[in-house]
Amino acid sequence: MNFFEKKILTGIVFFITSFFYIYKIFFPSISFANEKPQIIFINQIRGKECCSIGTLENLKMQVEAFEKYQIPSFFALRYDTLIDQDYIDYLKQQIKSSPDIINLGLLIEVTPRLAQDSGVKYNDGDPWYEAQNVFTIGYPKEDRKKIIDHLLKTFKNKFGYYPVLTSAGMIDTESLNYLHKNYGVLAHQITREQWGTDSYTLYGGPPHYPYPGSKNWSFIPDFNEKNPLLILRQTVADPLYNYGETEKAYTSQPNDYFNAGLDFQYFKNLINQALFGQKTTGFALLGLENSNEKKYQDEYIKQIDYINQLKGKINFPNLKQLSDFWSKQQTTYYQGRDLINKTNNQAEFITTPDHRERQRKYLDKVYTTDYRYYNSDLIDPYNDYVAKKHGFWIVPYAFDFSHVYKAESIFPETKNDLIIDKQPELKINKINSKQFNKTRLEKYPYFLPEPIEREIDRKKSEVKVSIGKTINIGLFARDQYDWPANISYPIEVKTDPEIENIQYNPDSAKHFFIMPNEKPDFQEIILMSDEKIIKKIWLFPRFLPFLKIIW
Numbered sequence: 126m127n128f129f130e131k132k133i134l135t136g137i138v139f140f141i142t143s144f145f146y147i148y149k150i151f152f153p154s155i156s157f158a159n160e161k162p163q164i165i166f167i168n169q170i171r172g173k174e175c176c177s178i179g180t181l182e183n184l185k186m187q188v189e190a191f192e193k194y195q196i197p198s199f200f201a202l203r204y205d206t207l208i209d210q211d212y213i214d215y216l217k218q219q220i221k222s223s224p225d226i227i228n229l230g231l232l233i234e235v236t237p238r239l240a241q242d243s244g245v246k247y248n249d250g251d252p253w254y255e256a257q258n259v260f261t262i263g264y265p266k267e268d269r270k271k272i273i274d275h276l277l278k279t280f281k282n283k284f285g286y287y288p289v290l291t292s293a294g295m296i297d298t299e300s301l302n303y304l305h306k307n308y309g310v311l312a313h314q315i316t317r318e319q320w321g322t323d324s325y326t327l328y329g330g331p332p333h334y335p336y337p338g339s340k341n342w343s344f345i346p347d348f349n350e351k352n353p354l355l356i357l358r359q360t361v362a363d364p365l366y367n368y369g370e371t372e373k374a375y376t377s378q379p380n381d382y383f384n385a386g387l388d389f390q391y392f393k394n395l396i397n398q399a400l401f402g403q404k405t406t407g408f409a410l411l412g413l414e415n416s417n418e419k420k421y422q423d424e425y426i427k428q429i430d431y432i433n434q435l436k437g438k439i440n441f442p443n444l445k446q447l448s449d450f451w452s453k454q455q456t457t458y459y460q461g462r463d464l465i466n467k468t469n470n471q472a473e474f475i476t477t478p479d480h481r482e483r484q485r486k487y488l489d490k491v492y493t494t495d496y497r498y499y500n501s502d503l504i505d506p507y508n509d510y511v512a513k514k515h516g517f518w519i520v521p522y523a524f525d526f527s528h529v530y531k532a533e534s535i536f537p538e539t540k541n542d543l544i545i546d547k548q549p550e551l552k553i554n555k556i557n558s559k560q561f562n563k564t565r566l567e568k569y570p571y572f573l574p575e576p577i578e579r580e581i582d583r584k585k586s587e588v589k590v591s592i593g594k595t596i597n598i599g600l601f602a603r604d605q606y607d608w609p610a611n612i613s614y615p616i617e618v619k620t621d622p623e624i625e626n627i628q629y630n631p632d633s634a635k636h637f638f639i640m641p642n643e644k645p646d647f648q649e650i651i652l653m654s655d656e657k658i659i660k661k662i663w664l665f666p667r668f669l670p671f672l673k674i675i676w
Contacts, residue, residue, distance in 0.1 A: 161440045162400035162407025164432060165447065166191070166198035167314050167357070169232050169292055169414040172205030172212060176236055176253040179203075179415035181211055183422050187415065190426050192223050194433040197441050199412075201230035201292040201314070204239040207279045217284070230290030231280055234259050235272060243268070243275040255324040256516030260295045262507040263516075269300050277308050289444055290314070294359075295325050295516045298343045298505035305354040311444045312355040313343070314410070317362045320371055320527075320539050321515075329497040329520025331476045333358060333399070333459040334408055335451040342505040344518045348455050348478045349501070355448040361399045361409050364461035365472040368483065368495070369527030369541035375465075377409070379424035380417055387465070389427060394464045396431070400439060405457045406450075407439075470543070481520075487545045494526035494542040494549060503561065521561060524549045581610045581659055588652070588660050592642060592670045596624075600636040600652055600660065609634035616659070619651040642666055 168187055171179035184200070191198045206212040219227045235258070240247035245268040250258040257263030261272065281287055291304055292314040304310040312335075320326050327344065336346040337353030347353065363375035374381035377399075382391050400407035411432070413425040432439075442450070460473035471486040483495035497520045507516075526549050528537035585603040590596070604610040616636050618627055628639040636652075643666075650662040663674040 160406040160450070161438065162409070163440050163442050163447070163450075164400070164409045164411065165357070165442065166196065166429075167230065167290070167292060167359070167410060167412040168198060168200050169203070169412065169416075170200050170206055170212075171203045171232070171234075171414060171416045172209050174205035174236050174238050176234070176259070177414070177416040179206075181215065183415035183417070183419075184212070185215065186422055186426065187413070187429075188219050188227060190429045191226050192219070194429060195226060196429065196433060197226050197228060197443075199228045199230045199290050201232040201290065202280070203232040203234050203236070204242075204276060204279065205236055207276075207283055208238070208242075213283050228290070229280075229284060229288055230292055231276060231288045233261065233273070233276065233291055233293040233296060235261070235264070239272065239276070242279075243271045245271050252324075255514075256295055257512040257514055260293055260325070260512075260516060261300045262295055262297050262512040265511055266299070266509075269297065270303065273300055273303060277304075292359075294323070295327065295507075295518065296343075297507040298338070298341065299508045301338065301343050301354055302340055305352075310354065311448055312357055313338075314357040314359055315343075316359045317376060318358070318367065319374070320369070322371075322374065325516035327518045329481065329495075329522060329525075330358075330518065331356075331457070331481060332364070332474045333362065334405065334454065334457045334476070335447055336476075337448075337452045339501040339503070341501060342503050342508075344505070344520065345499050345501060345503050346476075346478060347501040348452065350452075353448070353452050355444070355451065357410055357447075359410065359412070361395055361411070363395060363464065364459055364474060365463055365470060366465060366541070366543070368472065369539055371539050377411055377428075378413060379421040379428070380413075383421070383424070389424065391464060392428060393431060396428075398461055398464065400435070402462075403458065403460060405454065405459070472542075483526075483542075485542055485545060487543075490545075492542075492545050492548050494524075494545065496523040497521065498523070581654060581657070582607075583659060586610070586659055588662065588675050590662060590664070590673045590675070592664065592666055592673075594642060596638075596640045596642050596648070596650075596664065596666070598638040598640075598650065598652075598662070600638075602634045602636070602654075602659065617653040619653065621649045624648075624650075 170184055171177055173179070200216070216227070216229065235247065237247045237249070245264060248258040248263050253259060261269045264272065277287055287308045289309065289311045290313070291310050294316040296313065296315070301313055304313070316327055318327060318330065318332050320328055330344045331346055335355050335357050337348060337350050338356040339345040339347035340350065343354065343356055360381070361377035366375040373385040375385055376382065377392055377395055396409055399409045411428060413421065455478050457476045458473060460471065463470045473484045475482050475484065479499050481497040481499065482493055485492045485494050499520070526542045528539055581602050582605045585605070585607050587601040587603070589599045600616065602610040616629065616631065618638060622645055624640045624643070626641060630637040646665065646667050648664040648666055650664070652659045661676055665672050
């Protein structure tokens with residue numbers, strides 16, 4: 126295909142997508158939604174061991190509200206609640222009196238006690254909530270299975286059955302397959318679309334609506350799967366404001382919209398939009414952790430009260446009904462207007478079995494700002510890899526308006542698309558999924574910015590040294606494929622003779638050091654990371670300050 130043919134194809138695709146988006150905006154009465162809107166509640170329940178401690182009082186407050194309004198809800202229990210008899214006794218009593226209202230699931234977060242009781246070594250990192258410490262992706266394959274087996278065994282010993290719902294912000298797909306096949310789990314809740322919040326990134330998956338997860342990578346839909354595990358996304362996210370946002374979270378959770386300076390009216394507008402303002406059947410997943418403070422618990426009770434007022438207009442499906450329905454919805458539309466500043470800006474996510482695109486209406490023009498490839502052959506990178514620092518699920522894209530990549534780092538600058546000045550270039554070039562899986566590190570590092578997986582290459586890494594009143598060293602770390610190697614382990618500096626008061630300023634793959642120049646005859650400086658030597662530097666500050674030997 127020559128240059129002019131590519132331009133023509135790009136123009137045709139852009140015209141077609143723009144036409145359909147404008148058509149849908151100006152003819153909203155044409156709807157694909159024939160079912161009543163659906164709501165499911167999933168609350169994550171933590172005990173008092175450690176790690177964002179929850180309270181039994183907050184759990185009781187939530188349960189009493191659901192029982193009062195006769196609204197069914199799931200409570201996903203962390204391990205420290207399963208070994209706390211006060212929690213067990215209370216929940217058994219409530220299930221006995223309200224069996225159709227109180228439903229139990231399992232929150233899969235690794236705590237020190239769970240690791241100990243499962244016979245695995247706990248990743249005792251700080252903070253506890255970082256992905257490599259709290260999720261299965263940070264543990265070897267054999268340990269993941271031990272953790273799951275012990276969790277499910279403990280749950281069944283307490284309640285007499287296995288849970289049909291599990292929850293974890295991230296989890297490796299092989300563990301999900303194991304839960305689905307061996308224990309009959311029907312659905313799993315992962316977190317919403319986000320970049321870097323609490324150390325883990327989920328970016329480019331199907332937004333908002335439930336979907337059947339691929340057995341190769343649960344972040345990708347697979348509508349050909351005969352017995353799928355349903356994937357649910359936590360909370361209702363604002364389709365206009367949440368994209369590319371890292372400072373604030375615009376969602377239905379009280380702690381999110383309070384921290385964004387918003388109030389209960391924003392919640393009502395967001396929920397009404399999700400339920401009654403969609404072409405696809407309306408849907409909302411709500412919930413709150415019992416570890417959130419009281420002001421958020423009080424706000425959550427107001428949310429439950431508001432949902433109660435919508436009874437008759439909405440349904441509360443069980444997991445089987447949800448799975449049967451959403452496993453057949455191969456194309457979904459999640460759209461939203463400006464609920465905060467009341468402009469005429471709008472956004473819409475269009476999700477199909479083979480791609481996801483984001484359309485934006487800004488100043489009466491329509492732009493495509495994000496386009497992701499879906500292929501059920503794509504493999505979860507954490508199926509055969511143990512996370513060392515943070516967690517990243519990033520779906521391959523044709524373009525991503527919300528990120529700007531620079532040569533010095535594989536970690537991008539992040540922005541939203543609230544202001545658009547031109548249409549991003551549209552590239553019609555599909556990624557070969559099998560090639561992607563095999564050559565991910567060499568050709569597609571942006572889709573897995575995991576620092577440790579790319580080994581630092583001594584020969585390709587660069588060092589610059591200047592000597593004056595101070596010795597100034599700049600290290601630009603690169604991997605074996607000549608990509609910037611972001612180092613999560615701090616650089617260790619060894620000096621002989623010893624130098625004290627060294628200033629260290631890391632910036633992605635760049636690392637800068639400023640150290641006093643005592644002008645010795647000879648100075649050796651060794652830069653190390655994770656006990657491996659990156660560079661050795663020999664200097665002669667007193668008599669030959671211009672001579673620098675680096676190897």
